[in-house]
Amino acid sequence: MFTRSPGLPRAAGGTGAEVFDVDGRRYLDGSGGAVVTSIGHGVTEVVDAIAEQARRIAYAHGTAFASKALDDYADALAPLLPFDDPRIYPVSGGSEAVETALKMARAYHLARGEDRHVIIGRQGAYHGNSRGALDVSGRAGLRMPYRPWLGAAWHTSAPYEYRCPAPDHPTGCGAWHAGRLDRMITEEVAAFIAEPVAGAALGACVPPDDYWPAVAAVCRQRGVLLIVDEVMTGFGRTGRWFACEHWGIRPDILVTAKGAASGYWPLGLAVCTAEVRDTIGAFVHGFTYSHHPVGAAAGHAVLKVLQDQDLVAAAEQRGRDLAQALRDRLADHPAVGDIRGIGLLQAVELVADPESKKPFARADQVAEKVVAQAKESGLLVYHSTGCADGRDGDLLLFGPPLVITETQVAELADKAAAAIRRVRGR
Ligand SMILES: Cc1ncc(COP(=O)(O)O)c(C=O)c1O
Structure with a gap:
């Protein structure tokens, strides 16, 4: 999307889980934008920390200077990461963090x-x-136009329990996926990358409990590094600091972004074990805005808010409330195939027929219509398409700020259900 997009309201302000446009309309932020806003809008401590650091020194190149801001942030963050002795490489967002991890x-x-x-x-x-x-x-759908440029990576199956192809589903699905991964690995394979809980694309898919231990064991046995992508799930979103903790997984490399600085600054992090870092030696890599001191100040201030307000525990509790509220209102709706998620990452998969799980035709634009109806009623919802077969499949994704209140959770579920009913009846 280029600037000056017609038809979009202009954002004017925000506080907590609410956003206001220039005409004074209020929106309940049901998705934190693209599941970014973790500590809520309008937190002045973070703005002050950013201003203070920028006043002191706004920019120093990572190859020329270390900074107190970065050192302090790394010291505060290290004990929360699922590593014994993490090495942190700060960048400007999720894609940069992933590129860094692959390298x-x-x-x-x-x-x-x-x-x-x-x-x-x-x-x-x-x-x-x-x-x-x-x-x-x-x-x-995203790869299609660029296919001539792609193809170096290989792909294996993802645990997507609602549409699981494992022959003995729902038994042994994790081992089945791990077996497929194992058979795909050759001596050319460097790493396996996956989201601990599939985020937007497959809609908050929580893997079966046997998945991660089996997959991590395959990676270890075959000398393949395990990269967990916690860009969406990191920093408390799922009710743990990092989602891989739900299964006790210790990755070799972890990438994270979004909730790290809650949108107050474009911050991403690629983190690895001391063994990976020490083995690499001189790492020929970097971006102009890697190791940004203002980014570190923003990340550190956000981290303090997450800790001071106990927002990781809040995500677990409010996530349970949200899952229940969505089920109460939508479980028997004929266009709702599945309601799933963990913590404050919840999704509703919309289908043409819950019996056969047949998705709506893409041309019907069901998810887009529901999102538009929700926005009309003052609720912001994220969506994605293509989960069923790469093209069809309609998902609504809910990832509100972790500060969302109980009352707002009920409002979110009411408005989401009303929007679905306006598009699909009943
Ligand atoms: C799991 C995951 N990884 C990576 C990215 C890319 O992050 P960014 O958009 O900050 O480049 C996203 C963004 O949605 C994501 O959800």
């Missing part, structure tokens, strides 16, 4: 004298829009 994996194997270069991603995954990140992504 780390390649550099690690090269340093060990192994020409491993293939990254395995998952079908239906989203890891970003830059070329490397798009290649490891598995969203057919």
Whole structure:
């Protein structure tokens, strides 16, 4: 989308889980934009921290200077990461963090004298829009126009329980996916990248409990680095600091962004183990805005708010409330196939026929229509399409700020249900 997009309201302000436009209309932020806003809008401590750091020094190139802002942030963050001794590489967003992680994996194997270069991603995954990140992504619609540029990455199946192809579903699905990954691995494979809980593209798909332990074991046994993409799920969104903690997984590399700075600054992080970092040695990589001191100040201030307000625990509790509220209002609606998620990452999959799970035809634009109706009623919802087969499949995604109140959760579910009814009846 270029600037000056016609038809969009102009955002004027926001506070907590509410956004206001220039005409004074109020919107309940049901998705934190693209599941970005974690601590809510209008938090002045974060704005003050940004201003204070910018006043001191706004920019210093990462190759020339370290900064107190970065060191302090790294010290505060390290104990919360699922690593014993993490090494943190700060960048400007999710796609940059993914590109950094892919290069780390390649550099690690090269340093060990192994020409491993293939990254395995998952079908239906989203890891970003830059070329490397798009290649490891598995969203057919996004990849299509750029296919001549892609193809270095391979893709395996993702745990998508609502449409699971495993022969013994719902038993042993995790082991089945892990077996497929295992059979795909050759000595060319450097890393496996996946979202612990599939985010927008497959709609808050929580894997079965046997999935992650089995997949992590395959990676370890086959000398393949495990990269977990926590761009959407990190920093408390799922009710844990990082979603991989739900299954006790210790990755080799983790990428995160979005909630890290809650939209107050474009911040992403690629984190690896000390072993990966030490093996790589000199890492020939970097961006102009990597290691940004103002970004570090923003991330640190957001982290303090998450801790001081106990927002990770809040995400778990409000997430349960939201899941229940959506089920109460929508479980028996004939256009609702599945309601799923974890913490404050919840999704509704809309289908033409819940019995056969047949999706709506893409031309019907059902998700887009529901989102428009919701916005009309003052609710902001995120959506995605193509979950069923790469083209068809309509998802509504809910990822409100973690500060959303109980009353606002009820309002969100009421308005979402009303929007679905306005588009699909009943
Ligand atoms: C799981 C995941 N990875 C990577 C990205 C890319 O992040 P960004 O848009 O900040 O480049 C996204 C963005 O939605 C994401 O959800």
